Amino acid sequence: MTLEARIRADLEQxxxxxxxxxxxxxxxxxxxxxxxGCARATVSKALGGLVRAGLIERRxxxxxxxxxxHSEAAxxxxxxxxxxxxxxxxxxxxxxxxxxxxxxxxDPVFADGARLLRLExxxxxxxxxxAHEERRIALATVPEAESADFTATAPGLWLIDHVPWSEAExxxxxxxxxxxxxxxxxLVRGTPCLRLDRATWxxxxxxxxxxxxxxxxxxxxxxxxxxxxx
Amino acid sequence: MTLEARIRADLEQxxxxxxxxxxxxxxxxxxxxxxxGCARATVSKALGGLVRAGLIERRxxxxxxxxxxHSEAAxxxxxxxxxxxxxxxxxxxxxxxxxxxxxxxxDPVFADGARLLRLExxxxxxxxxxAHEERRIALATVPEAESADFTATAPGLWLIDHVPWSEAExxxxxxxxxxxxxxxxxLVRGTPCLRLDRATWxxxxxxxxxxxxxxxxxxxxxxxxxxxxx
DNA sequence: GAGTGGTCTAGACCACAAA
DNA sequence: TTGTGGTCTAGACCACTCC
Numbered sequence: 001m002t003l004e005a006r007i008r009a010d011l012e013q014x015x016x017x018x019x020x021x022x023x024x025x026x027x028x029x030x031x032x033x034x035x036x037g038c039a040r041a042t043v044s045k046a047l048g049g050l051v052r053a054g055l056i057e058r059r060x061x062x063x064x065x066x067x068x069x070h071s072e073a074a075x076x077x078x079x080x081x082x083x084x085x086x087x088x089x090x091x092x093x094x095x096x097x098x099x100x101x102x103x104x105x106x107d108p109v110f111a112d113g114a115r116l117l118r119l120e121x122x123x124x125x126x127x128x129x130x131a132h133e134e135r136r137i138a139l140a141t142v143p144e145a146e147s148a149d150f151t152a153t154a155p156g157l158w159l160i161d162h163v164p165w166s167e168a169e170x171x172x173x174x175x176x177x178x179x180x181x182x183x184x185x186x187l188v189r190g191t192p193c194l195r196l197d198r199a200t201w202x203x204x205x206x207x208x209x210x211x212x213x214x215x216x217x218x219x220x221x222x223x224x225x226x227x228x229x230x
Numbered sequence: 231m232t233l234e235a236r237i238r239a240d241l242e243q244x245x246x247x248x249x250x251x252x253x254x255x256x257x258x259x260x261x262x263x264x265x266x267g268c269a270r271a272t273v274s275k276a277l278g279g280l281v282r283a284g285l286i287e288r289r290x291x292x293x294x295x296x297x298x299x300h301s302e303a304a305x306x307x308x309x310x311x312x313x314x315x316x317x318x319x320x321x322x323x324x325x326x327x328x329x330x331x332x333x334x335x336x337d338p339v340f341a342d343g344a345r346l347l348r349l350e351x352x353x354x355x356x357x358x359x360x361a362h363e364e365r366r367i368a369l370a371t372v373p374e375a376e377s378a379d380f381t382a383t384a385p386g387l388w389l390i391d392h393v394p395w396s397e398a399e400x401x402x403x404x405x406x407x408x409x410x411x412x413x414x415x416x417l418v419r420g421t422p423c424l425r426l427d428r429a430t431w432x433x434x435x436x437x438x439x440x441x442x443x444x445x446x447x448x449x450x451x452x453x454x455x456x457x458x459x460x
Numbered sequence: 461g462a463g464t465g466g467t468c469t470a471g472a473c474c475a476c477a478a479a
Numbered sequence: 480t481t482g483t484g485g486t487c488t489a490g491a492c493c494a495c496t497c498c
Contacts (some may be wrong), residue, residue, distance in 0.1 A: 172402060174425075190420060272487060
């Protein structure tokens, strides 16, 4: 492992672990130079990598700071549902349908026996229900979730603030509306829906798993990029 | 504009324009040092940026080469359909249904009056039809397409080889199977399908627009990434 | 073996923004 | 005004890999 990689990995670990929180200042270049006994260019390259990774922001004369994650950081502009609703005319509201604590068993993401907070709810726009969401949160990883008020802040936004810098996997499929999902979205059974399954981890530890279902005629996922991912 | 950015932009332009094709060697570092009259570190940083952008690959002792674009470079693992079929057991085949030349009118991507090659076909796996595809190619941008044999190489793969390094926009939605699409995929009308609309440009000039429709129960889109887009 | 890229050093000057 | 990051220089040594 190169020195640059080591500096970068050290800082990255401190950020992902939560020791350094969004907004915190990280050491100045000259402090890291002293700490690692290396040239400034090496430190600079390491920090440049963290900037490209979106983990930190740098300001002249001020220093370098842990960045605040935003949905664009996820490359694919995956639904910040509230923002999407605002674009469509506002009136966003999250309605909680169910909230229980359960124990994982045969879950594709969580280990058997893990305590999970299960949330079910509907995202509303002014003109009606917009998406159905079923979510599970690992209470071992995010214990604060057990007492959080998800009517004020939708679970997704709450998690972004409390578990920044997670890693995610998405799966998109098309399914017919059925059962509770169909009725909570006021859909005829069989109506095509976009289903988005997303699992997120922090440091390899599962954080949350969510299944969001959108009526096919009310939501598109859009991604635009060049070869560089820009 | 910094010197590093200028070196990088110069090379990027030569690659995107097609002057340098995939596999071509770009000048050695020491040649660029002489060409721009700068330090090797500056050249190295510029080339490092092109590597990160996925435009070039570098090998010790051999030099730096224009990279071959692959679907992973598109960040979202968007269907290299043939590869997806191979994963499912092989037997890939592309069946052409229609091939005509038309003139653009009211197209969301192509300017009115542009000559377009319109292709319609079905991607087959061993166990049946897999995806329906309707595509238009701008003949002004890719004149070779008019005489290409798309039964040997599916249009998507053919384009990757002939128009590298384009920029793309994707839109994913869920729609009911209907009309010719439903029948060519052997689906009951109304079956939920994933629809992928993709438009690509080269240097801001539209290249192709394609609409791919997948039976919802036979195909998922998967994307995995951390904050860095890795 | 020879030549490439990968990494690092120890300086330098500058633009910029915060104090 | 001051100190930060942004950029650049002119070296150096090394590892790898192609010939």
